Amino acid sequence: MAKSFEIRKTIVLEATPEQVWRTIATPQGQAAWSPDPYQSMEGMDVEATENERLAVRTPEAANGAFHAFEYLVSADDESTTTLTFVHSGYLGDDWEAEFDFGELTGYGWDMYLHTLAQYLKHFAGRPASFVTAQGPPTSATPDSWATLENALGVAGPFEQGQQLRLTPQGLPALEGVVDFAYPEFVNFLALRTTDGLYRFHDNSVMGMPQAVGHYIYADIDREATEQGWSDWLARVFA
Structure with a gap:
């Protein structure tokens, strides 16, 4: 598979450029939406x-791998802003994974x-x-997603706008709307x-375990909440 890549995305946001900037360029803002908001910026x-x-570029690894991220913010009017995002880089001389x-x-x-x-x-x-939180290695198989759905008390495929109630045993039930669908x-x-954006990922196509990545906009004990979801995944795939 190709070792060099470029991913380019454009999105219109209901916010001012100043609001968008705070959300993409500060640790507090990154915690609200990004995949790795607590990563150290040292060496970047x-x-x-x-x-x-x-623009953020990672140091080059021994195998030549690096990642570069660019955010371009452009005001449309008083209430909307266009964000252009580019993720590019090189996966390394020894990259041999079969997925794209x-x-x-x-x-x-x-x-x-x-x-x-x-x-x-x-x-x-x-x-x-x-x-x-991430499940155990046993959850990296293609049939593990059905097990996770069953443990949540639902069955896909899911449609945007669909109302759902999730019932993870040992954790509070979650009620809301499906806000995104692949x-x-x-x-x-x-x-x-009402208090967050909850995400459940099937990573088995990459040979990785099932995982969750939730953005919670309430006063919580983050470490204790992470441990709760980690323990739940361990029970589901025991």
């Missing part, structure tokens, strides 16, 4: 023009940028905690509730 090459452009990194990662960015839009539309200004061949569940 960062270029920033406030309210206009943010650019395609799958592009689907991921569709979801994360949608999450950004949902935050700015429904939860803007509220403090955010990103809660993530094509049928991508197993994923996204639920918007």
